[in-house]
Amino acid sequence: MAVQNILIVSTTGIGDCLWGTPGIRELKNAYPDAQIDLIVKKDWLDLFKNNPHLEKTYPYQNRWYAQILLGLKLLLKPKYTHVYIFHANSDFGRMKKFLKSSPIWNHQGHKWCPDQYNVKSKKRDNSPSIVADLHxxxxxxxxxxxxxxxxxxxxxxxxxxxxxxxxxxxxANHIGLKTPFVVCHIGANSVDRLWESKKFYNLANLILNETSFNIVFGGNKKEIKILKALHLPDNDRIFFAFDMSLINYAYLLSRASLLVSNNTGPMHIGYAVNTPTIGIFQHVANGHPDLVGPYKLDKTFFPVVSYLEGNTSVEEVWKKFQAICQATAQGKKLEVLTNK
Structure with missing residues (x-):
């Protein structure tokens, strides 16, 4: 089947969606004349609106009436020659009838995808199945x-x-923010991923006392309560970013000299925009942050990981902070490893 128009579906978290950007780029490089459309969670739509590899980007909501409206738009388009479920919850199965029987590929094992297009299935005839330890x-x-x-x-x-x-x-002009600055992203989408407030406080004091960096504390409006728990000192080198749109916050992260973040969406944004990033993985239960975190990073930049009931210390993060500052001062860039 000729590769003419392709639909990518990525409707879950920020990290899940950003992990699809290398695939989108490689698709366009391999098939420059193909039209590539993306269905992405409505909240993350702005992160993809400037992507030059995409023709159209559709916002997704899992409410049934929103699915019908999106489905009607898809029915008005020519049939997609290929549909790839990069990552979706089971509720997307209701959209299947709007895809005009296009082959729907997936790697998650969704039951509404035929075995022949399910790379997780062992029932595929003469075709390899996906292995468990792939990023x-x-x-x-x-x-x-x-x-x-x-x-x-x-x-x-x-x-x-x-x-x-x-x-x-x-x-920056309004609040008087000047470079260089670091960003501390203090929120996360679940409580178990939060680094303790007092540790962010102690880290901030180290940065203020031992470096010349300004500090921007960031998150969404719901996470201001975490900020209040920090009891930060009154300091003209501390700034805040809690009312930005997601795309503007992403650009702020791209301008930062360094990002310290819990294991959450903005951490992945930091890696995507090539900002040296310290990702704090608290209480990792599955033992595989290398499969759900950044991909093959130089070990200098790899996240600080606390396995199982581990508790990441300020000293661990500060040591990583110093190592990254030293590496970047020597002109070392945040790059992926070429070897496994």
Whole structure:
């Protein structure tokens, strides 16, 4: 079947969606004349609006009436020659009837996808099945190998327009923020992923006392209560970013000298925009942050990980902070490893 128009479905978390960007880029490189459309969670739509590899981007909500409205839009389009479920919850199965019987590939084992297109299934005739210990980026590429697409560069990516750049300039001028600055992202989408407030407080004091960096504390509006628990000192080198749009916050992260973040969406944004990032993985139960965190990073930049009931200390994060500062001062870039 000729590769003409492709639909990518990525409707879960920020990290899940960003892990798909290398696959989208490799698809476009392999088939430059193909039209690639994306269905993405409505909350993350702005992160993909400037992606030059995409023709159309559709916002997704799992409410039944929103699915019907989206489905009607898809029915008005020519049939997709290929549909790839990069990552979706089971509720997306209700959208199947709107895809005009296009082959629907997936790697999650969704029952509403036929076994022949389910790379997790062992029932595929004469075709390899996906193995358990593949990184999320590799899982997406595994499906694309069926149309001869290979992973040449695994770096995630985001694209910005003049609008985001102007918004950052206005924000920085308004509050008096100057470079260099670091960002501390203090929130997470679940309580068990939060680093203790007092530890962010102690880290902030180390940064203020031992470096010349300004500090921006960031998160969404719901996470302001975490900020209040920090009881930060009154200091003209401390700034806040809790009321930005997601794309403007992403651009802020791209301008930071370093990001310290819990294991949550903005951590993945930090890696996607090539900002040296300390990801704090608290209480990792599955033992595989290398499969759900950044992909094959130089060990200098790899996250601070606390396995099982571990509790990441300020000293561990500060040591990583110093190592990254030293590496970047020597001109070392945040790069992926070329060897496994």
């Amino acid at each position: 999320a980026i590799e899982r997406r590429i595994f499906m694309l190998k069926e149309i001869k697409v290979e992973l040449k560069q695994p770096q995630m990516e985001l694209f910005f327009s003049a609008t985001e750049k102007n918004s950052f300039s206005q924000y």
